[in-house]
Amino acid sequence: MNSRTKKFLSYYKPYLGLLIADMACAVAVSAITLALPLCVRYITVDVLEKNLPDALGQIYMMGAIMLVLVILHTVCNMFISYQGHMMGAMMESDMRSELFDHYQKQSFRFYDEQKTGQLMTRTTNDILSLTELYHHGPEDLMIAAMKFIGAFIILVNIDLKLTLIVFLFLPVIAVYAVYFNKKMNAALRKSKDRIGDINAQVEDTLSGIRVVQSFTNEHIERSKFAYENSRFVESRREGYKSETYFHEGLIAFTQLITVAVVVFGGAAMLHVELALADLLTFVLCIGILIEPIQRLVNFARLYQEGLTGFERFMEMLEIEPDIQDAADAAELAWVEGNVAFRNVSFKYQKNYVLKNLSLHIGAGEYVALVGSSGVGKTTLCSLIPRFYDVSEGEILLDGVNIRDIRLRSLRSSIGIVQQDIYLFAGTVLDNIRYGRPDASRDEIVEAARKASAHDFIMQLPDGYDTDIGQRGVKLSGGQKQRLSIARVFLKDPPILIFDEATSALDNESERAIQEAMEKLSDNRTTLVIAHRLSTVRNAGRIVVLTENGIGEQGTHKELLAKGGAYAQLYNMQLTI
Known part of the structure; x- marks a missing residue:
């Protein structure tokens, strides 16, 4: 048994009791289905042909037994239909939760290479097809096996020659089924890939609908x-073409079996080799024999749909997160905020973005990163919370390699305000509370005040309970930015990263946010990526990044006096 098969079966473990009950009902359904033709044969052969003295009473008694069997058959089928489907739905839910958790463990590099629509398809459509397989798979196999074996035993006892004629069809049916089953599998796999492409296209278009x-x-x-x-x-x-050939072809074979039984059975009756009652029972049992074949046909369809879905599910689950906690990773007890880059190099694919860079940022220091686009400012900041791992070198936090710190502990110590703010669908309160889920309303309001957001929030229709829409579309850029800063105020981390947080704002919003940022950065290690150099004139140190690493560093006045790269950038912005 390979690892994927073990993984597939492992989802039954929490629901073993339900599975056993479902299988017991399947056994009962199979046994009753086989018993009903025997009850008919008892009436036609043992009662009517032998002309028993109490024939009417025997018929009524057998009718009562058959009625009880039908009621039991219905109850068992209802249990299978409802509880069996619920078992499949719960297993599907477990798989979806596992995949969702797995997605959240992946690094930024994973999402750089994946399409959101495809990831969504694997979480929804692919797993949805497994519900029916998990439910009907064991049940169909159990019922098919019992009915097939039971019907075979009954048929052999009625007429061996006629039974052998029936079974001559089975090898042909098997070859036909296997051939078209493979074609169905290939077509289903392609179809699932294509629906993922559609989802990716829809997600891309709707996300950029304003553009x-x-x-x-x-x-x-x-x-x-x-x-x-x-x-x-x-x-x-x-x-559909493969499925049609597969399904309709097998139905044709089952109909041919019935025709063969009627023709050869009729011939046997003419030669007085078979009684009419036996032929009637034989035809009824052929119906029972055909039903397992139809169940196997259905199982094959479910198997192919479920298998392709499970393979795509496992493809994602088997992608190990490239950034994980080390076995001996430690929790941070207290963070001063000393950050050191030692000979750090980083590349996304083949080309290095950063090469052999060393930089030290002291606890509580306010450092600004400036430079032209593409020199690695955002990349440098993304390495600190380990959104990406360094290709070479190391990053230390308070003297400890960040790879030796638990990811949750490391990232809890860092607050990030980005240029492209992401707000979740929901209320203002919900979005600020995201910084610390256990925060009280008073703490949230205090954080909003510090971020200069309280006044505009109170002017909204429902204040803090106002729904801001998907990605905060009902708010202006400055308002969204202030909410994001309030969120970081609430988190209260010792290290701050501002990634061009004011570059897309008007002057009034920029001033308000600049004040909020300065309040927030007080006594915290702060790293600011700046596009507008006027916003970092008060920085304790300005680091100029170039394609060759750190070009120069110093205060605003020192760098202007040098007349180097920073002075050129600053003077260029003044003339715009």
Whole structure:
């Protein structure tokens, strides 16, 4: 048994009691289905042909037994249908939760290489197809096996020659089923890939709908969607074609079996080798024999759909997070805020963004990073909370290599305010509370005051309980930025990173946010990435990054006096 098979079966473990009950009901359903033709045979052969003296009473008694069996059959089927499906749904839920947790452990590098729509498809559509397999798989196999073996025993006892004729069809059916089953599997896999592409395209277009409409490029997005949509339709065409040949072909085979039984059974009756009552029982049992074949057909379909979904599920689950806690990683008891880069190099693919860089930031120091686009300012800051791991060298926090610190502990000590603010759908209160989920309302309001956000919040329709929409679309850029700063105030971390937090704002909003940032950075180690150099004139130290590493560093006045790269950048902005 390979590891994937073990993983597949492991999801049954929490629901073993329910599975056993489901299997017991499946056994009962199979036994009753086999017993009903025997009850009919008892009436036709043992009662009517032998003309028993109490024939009417025997018929009524057998009718009562059959009625009880039908009621029991119905109850068991209802249990299988409801509780069995719920078992599958709960297992599906467990898998979806596991995959979602796995996604959250992945680093930024993983998301750089993946499409959100494809990840969503693996969490929804792919796992959805497993519900039916987990429920109907064991049940269909159990019922099919019992009915097939039981029907075979009954048929052999009625007429061996006729039974052998029936079983001559089975090898042909098996070869036919295996061939088209493989074609179905390939088509289903392609179809799941295509629906993932559609989801990725929809997610991309809707996320950028404001850009789409501002450039009146709806026709371009429509064209891209139409392309992905047509590819999906073509993949479904292949799938439906294989499924049609598979399903309808097997139905044709089962009908041929019935025809063969009637023809050869009728011939046997003419030669007085088979009684009418036995032929009637034989035909009823053929129906029971065909039903397991149909169940196996259904199982094959569920298996292929579920297998392709499970394979895509496991492909994601088997991608190990490239950033994990070391076995002996420690919790941070107290953070002063000394950050040191020692000969740090980093590359995304093949090209180095940072090469052999060394930098020390003292506890409580306010350091600004400036430089042209693409020199690695944001990358440098992303290495501190280990959103990416260094390719070479090391980063120390209070003298401890950050790889030896638990990720949760490390990131809890760092507050980040980005240029592209992400606010969640919900209320103002919910979004600020994200900084510390256990915070009281009073603490949230205090954080908003410190971030100069309280006044504008109180002017909103419902104050702190105002719904701000998806990604905070109901707020201005400055308002969103102040909420993000309030969120970091609430978190109260010893280390702060501002990633071009004011570059896209108007002058009034910039001043308000600059004041909030200065309040927040008081007595904290602060690293600021600045686009507008006017915002970092008060920084304790300005570090100028170039393609070759650190070009120069010093205070605003010192760097202007040098007349180097910083002075050129500053003078260039003054003339714009």
